[in-house]
Amino acid sequence: MARTIDWDGDAVVIIDQTALPETFRTLRLETVDELIEAIRRLAVRGAPALGAAGALGVALSARRHGTDSESALAAVRAEAERLAHARPTAVNLRYGVERALAALPQGADAVLTDALAVLDEDERVNRAASRHAAELLLRRCPPRPLRVLTHCNTGRLATVAWGTALGTVRHLHADGRIDQVLVDETRPLLQGSRLTAWELADEGIPHRVLPDGAAAAAMARGMVDCVVVGADRVAANGDTANKIGTYGLAVAAAHHDIPFVVVATESTLDRSLPDGGGIVIEERAAEEVTQLAGVPVAPEGSAVFNPAFDVTPVALLTAVVTENGVFATGRGT
Numbered sequence: 001m002a003r004t005i006d007w008d009g010d011a012v013v014i015i016d017q018t019a020l021p022e023t024f025r026t027l028r029l030e031t032v033d034e035l036i037e038a039i040r041r042l043a044v045r046g047a048p049a050l051g052a053a054g055a056l057g058v059a060l061s062a063r064r065h066g067t068d069s070e071s072a073l074a075a076v077r078a079e080a081e082r083l084a085h086a087r088p089t090a091v092n093l094r095y096g097v098e099r100a101l102a103a104l105p106q107g108a109d110a111v112l113t114d115a116l117a118v119l120d121e122d123e124r125v126n127r128a129a130s131r132h133a134a135e136l137l138l139r140r141c142p143p144r145p146l147r148v149l150t151h152c153n154t155g156r157l158a159t160v161a162w163g164t165a166l167g168t169v170r171h172l173h174a175d176g177r178i179d180q181v182l183v184d185e186t187r188p189l190l191q192g193s194r195l196t197a198w199e200l201a202d203e204g205i206p207h208r209v210l211p212d213g214a215a216a217a218a219m220a221r222g223m224v225d226c227v228v229v230g231a232d233r234v235a236a237n238g239d240t241a242n243k244i245g246t247y248g249l250a251v252a253a254a255h256h257d258i259p260f261v262v263v264a265t266e267s268t269l270d271r272s273l274p275d276g277g278g279i280v281i282e283e284r285a286a287e288e289v290t291q292l293a294g295v296p297v298a299p300e301g302s303a304v305f306n307p308a309f310d311v312t313p314v315a316l317l318t319a320v321v322t323e324n325g326v327f328a329t330g331r332g333t
């Protein structure tokens with residue numbers, strides 16, 4: 001299965017996620033500006049995939065400017081800073097940029113080598129984190145095939161390969177322990193209905209798509225055994241920034257005593273933040289809410305509140321799990 005983001009020897013190659021589910025196409029990005037534009041319009045998205053994009057973007061810049069003069073190094077560092085600011089909440093973007101920049105004194109080839117190491121590591125750590133999460137859910141949930149609710153997209157499209165929360169679903173499915181995945185559509189950009197359902201359909205994993213507003217009702221009707229989500233930035237205490245709507249899901253899951261597990265990688269942890277209060281939340285364009293596929297769905301000029309993420313206090317979570325195991329615990333453990 002092709003990687004979501006890769007290097008073809010001269011350019012960054014991504015699956016264009018804005019075209020799915022109708023069209024599968026790849027984009028070849030030859031400059032940092034092209035990569036930043038792709039990140040900003042979510043052609044490439046998802047915290048771990050952004051980490052890979054950040055690292056490969058620095059490699060692109062180092063090959064373009066060279067590294068044998070102070071002016072060249074300054075040009076690379078300036079492009080790297082613009083890249084790191086393309087989306088402010090997902091800490092992996094900055095992580096990938098810094099990982100690649102660390103090799104800059106050794107030259108452009110060393111930068112590329114380190115950037116490619118970020119990609120190689122991503123699938124390994126995703127498989128490990130999602131395996132730990134699957135084992136936790138098997139301990140916490142009824143001993144039968146499970147009905148797992150997901151939010152946004154946390155599969156191979158949000159990573160280099162495999163996935164975090166949806167990687168957990170893949171492990172459970174392989175173990176014969178998935179009855180059905182309930183896929184939150186995830187307004188406004190529909191990463192769930194467009195991307196998660198596409199991944200699950202491609203692998204024949206049973207699923208139902210639901211409006212975000214139906215998730216609490218599904219819990220109230222006893223249709224949900226557990227909730228598993230990804231993360232964009234996890235503070236030192238386990239407070240988690242994730243796609244908008246995660247906080248409401250966690251409140252409803254706590255009310256119904258349903259296990260709620262965040263699956264992340266160590267590179268998504270931000271230990272510099274004691275709690276979630278300091279996490280910067282990306283605000284996105286009003287048109288994402290007032291239009292659907294270019295068709296107005298709200299009156300011209302309506303004001304909009306469109307944060308891309310929210311922060312869920314660790315107290316509402318069953319656990320935050322990484323490739324190293326349980327990082328933080330909240331309720332019911």
Ligand SMILES: CSC[C@H]1O[C@H](OP(=O)(O)O)[C@H](O)[C@@H]1O
Pocket residue numbers: 045046047048151152153154155158159163164165191229230231232242243244308
């Ligand atoms: C593998 S975690 C991916 C994480 O990123 C998503 O955000 P976006 O689609 O805006 O990049 C969402 O928060 C997912 O949980």
